[in-house]
Amino acid sequence: MLVIPVLKQIRYGLIASCQALPGEPLHGSETMAKMAKAAEEGGAIAIRANSAEDVRAIKQAVGLPVIGIVKRDYPDSEVYITPTTKEVDELIEAGADMIALDATRRKRPGQVTLETMVEYMKSQNMPVMADISTLAEGLYAASLGVSCVSTTLSGYTSYSPNLAGPHLELVKESAERLAIPVIAEGRISEPAQVEEVLRLGAYAVVVGSAISRPQLITKRFAEAARKAVISIHGNERSH
């Protein structure tokens, strides 16, 4: 296995995904840079970030490698994570150390194909993280020469299972079958799950919402309070 420098840096570590879309309370590059700084202080070894603006701001704020994506909707495609070479160019310009893209076999915008995307990134010497939803997608992405796969899209395609937690089976099978690093990503919300996926063979672990989406973190605690009150007092906070 040819080990590219950024892969060496992320090995066995926690990658914090720091993303807030327009409409989320923390949206904005300045805030995401602060979030990334906090993640760095907490021990994250890399950051996954959305948009050229956020990648640029985060690169200035932290000394960690940044895995960039651009989430963008196109009218003729369901693919929204780095769908075309336009988004790749934006991320290269912003200084991303690795770029993640949707590596499903779904139709991309216009005439763009997964094959042309990977070829383009390779021609730019840009390491590629392939976001997959199934083992078959991982095997295919590996055959194209991507640098690593991530289980990001499991539960987000119509043909992958919609689980409450991480897709452990996909992590395990991918780690067993692929000769390239497999990153565990998606619905990892407890430290124990980080250990679990590493034991199953994950090369590194991405945690997003449980670190960087405080509205969702708060919701879990508020929900716990609501359920506890019903169980203790038999009703919701009526007085």
Ligand SMILES: CC(=O)N[C@H](C=O)[C@@H](O)[C@H](O)[C@H](O)COP(=O)(O)O
């Ligand atoms: C499916 C999709 O669009 N995932 C995105 C990919 O970058 C992010 O919204 C997720 O936060 C990230 O994958 C980390 O996952 P989680 O937030 O579950 O830890």
